[in-house]
Amino acid sequence: MSERDAQIAPTAHYTAYVWSRLKLPYAEHFATTRGRLIFWSARLAGEWVASVVPRLPSMTQYLELRHRTIERALLAHAPDVIVEIGAGLSRRGVTWASDEGVRYVEIDLPAMIAAKRAAIDALPPPIRKRLGDRLQLVSCDILADDFAHQLAKHLAGARRPAIVAEGVMGYFPEDERLRIARSIHSAFAAESSRTSIFLCDLRAREGGLGVALAAKLLKGGIRVLTRGRGAREDFANAAAIESFFSAAGYRTSAPVAPQLPHLAHLRAPMKVWQATL
Numbered sequence: 001m002s003e004r005d006a007q008i009a010p011t012a013h014y015t016a017y018v019w020s021r022l023k024l025p026y027a028e029h030f031a032t033t034r035g036r037l038i039f040w041s042a043r044l045a046g047e048w049v050a051s052v053v054p055r056l057p058s059m060t061q062y063l064e065l066r067h068r069t070i071e072r073a074l075l076a077h078a079p080d081v082i083v084e085i086g087a088g089l090s091r092r093g094v095t096w097a098s099d100e101g102v103r104y105v106e107i108d109l110p111a112m113i114a115a116k117r118a119a120i121d122a123l124p125p126p127i128r129k130r131l132g133d134r135l136q137l138v139s140c141d142i143l144a145d146d147f148a149h150q151l152a153k154h155l156a157g158a159r160r161p162a163i164v165a166e167g168v169m170g171y172f173p174e175d176e177r178l179r180i181a182r183s184i185h186s187a188f189a190a191e192s193s194r195t196s197i198f199l200c201d202l203r204a205r206e207g208g209l210g211v212a213l214a215a216k217l218l219k220g221g222i223r224v225l226t227r228g229r230g231a232r233e234d235f236a237n238a239a240a241i242e243s244f245f246s247a248a249g250y251r252t253s254a255p256v257a258p259q260l261p262h263l264a265h266l267r268a269p270m271k272v273w274q275a276t277l
């Protein structure tokens with residue numbers, strides 16, 4: 001793992017701990033001591049500020065909004081294969097592979113894959129049995145030249161594939177985001193007559209002062225979690241995001257409506273986007 005990527009990994013522990021606090025299915029199996037420590041350190045360091053300002057999402061609400069919106073889009077698509085890139089310690093793979101019977105491939109860097117494998121091996125036997133061989137953990141660099149080729153192999157034969165990048169794209173500069181989005185497009189396009197979706201969360205600098213403040217707090221939090229590396233530049237607006245997907249070859253792109261009444265009042269600087277060929 002490069003020093004740069006190692007800095008992103010703590011946020012995966014943090015998020016996994018948040019998902020366990022939200023009691024999302026199977027999340028308790030991926031919560032780590034490291035995640036708990038980072039969570040409570042961030043709380044003490046000031047993350048609580050957002051939770052007392054009405055309409056500003058706390059980090060927990062932000063992560064819940066992101067995760068549940070992606071779930072909603074996946075359920076609507078009814079995929080036959082899901083590949084999650086930068087999957088970290090997500091509970092989604094186990095959930096889809098064991099409860100929905102969908103083949104699921106998790107891609108991440110070697111150290112994170114080793115941590116994930118240890119967590120999967122420690123799952124109670126009934127869950128491991130339900131998983132069967134549907135969950136695959138793959139160590140792979142999503143910036144590598146042959147990433148599209150590797151990805152195409154995982155999608156072989158799929159009719160309704162979905163690729164998820166949750167909390168990933170924002171850490172890369174725009175040229176690398178474009179490279180990742182193009183690789184995914186070319187893996188989808190390797191077989192015609194399939195209906196493919198690419199889901200990822202992206203931030204834009206629009207929506208007024210409330211959203212700008214939420215973005216500032218969020219990025220400050222990310223900077224602490226990633227020990228100074230922080231998130232990269234946000235897109236200027238929704239039109240810039242549409243141009244980004246178009247430059248990567250996608251025919252359509254649009255934000256997914258969260259439809260989460262308990263979070264609807266929040267002014268989040270992030271949306272989950274769905275792009276199709």
Ligand SMILES: C[S@@+](CC[C@H](N)C(=O)[O-])C[C@H]1O[C@@H](n2cnc3c(N)ncnc32)[C@H](O)[C@@H]1O
Pocket residue numbers: 005008009011012013015016085086087088089090107108109112140141142143165166167168
């Ligand atoms: C911010 S974490 C997000 C993890 C998870 N998706 C979540 O929502 O908690 C980013 C993940 O991307 C992985 N990652 C970073 N650079 C990568 C690369 N070049 N190739 C593959 N995975 C990478 C990190 O190891 C980490 O698990």
